């Protein structure tokens with residue numbers, strides 16, 4: 001693997017999932033791969049899981065880690081070509097990415113969308129600028145439109161917990177007071193299209209995701225109907241894509257409850273707002289696998305970093 005910007009960078013999803021599960025048995029088997037190598041993790045936004053699990057994954061592979069909260073600790077970066085930098089930005093991405101590339105062997109970036117300009121967010125300017133101007137591989141730790149490390153984690157978790165060959169997986173929109181990005185549902189949808197599951201998306205009308213992402217995936221507007229016979233239920237809020245970045249619905253009836261969950265396992269990428277997105281009784285039940293799911297963030301990051309180290 002040369003880089004990990006999105007799921008398209010995975011040549012063999014099923015094999016990668018199996019390899020990630022296998023790595024859990026002996027996390028230090030490939031400790032030699034990262035010897036004298038460093039990953040630089042640059043955060044434009046907050047993180048708990050991604051920050052800690054990616055460091056742990058890199059350290060399991062023998063790598064050193066450098067972490068920087070780039071917005072608060074670095075110079076304000078300019079991403080526009082040819083701009084006259086006489087206002088707020090102090091350093092151009094051309095120099096910044098080239099300089100960071102001299103200090104590290106892999107650059108990992110987290111940069112959320114602004115959620116005000118659909119076209120601009122879709123261009124993935126920050127992630128793609130790092131890819132363009134860095135001379136080392138770039139890893140996406142959640143960008144404007146994609147969270148592929150989370151989607152790989154989710155596929156690993158479903159594989160580990162599935163009881164039948166082709167489980168039914170439901171992505172169920174949930175209410176939230178703030179406008180959240182589409183990266184997690186986008187990548188989850190793309191991943192479910194790649195593995196052998198019966199996949200259904202349920203959300204209120206007006207909350208359709210980008211049709212270029214959902215493609216032929218089934219959309220069922222009736223949540224109760226969608227949840228029938230589900231094996232895995234993944235609750236997640238996202239803001240409207242059509243009326244871009246707007247919160248148009250906060251209907252508490254879309255919150256996941258134990259009654260709605262039935263016999264299914266409950267998944268969420270975390271962080272999650274209790275009793276808004278999902279009821280306490282679900283998260284505190286045996287049916288919730290969110291903690292095991294979060295643990296798999298290390299496995300997903302480790303298998304990706306391993307592949308990149310092997311390629312370079």
Ligand code: CP
Pocket residue numbers: 046047048049050051142150269270271
């Ligand atoms: N799920 C996830 O990416 O968590 P963090 O935002 O805490 O990294």
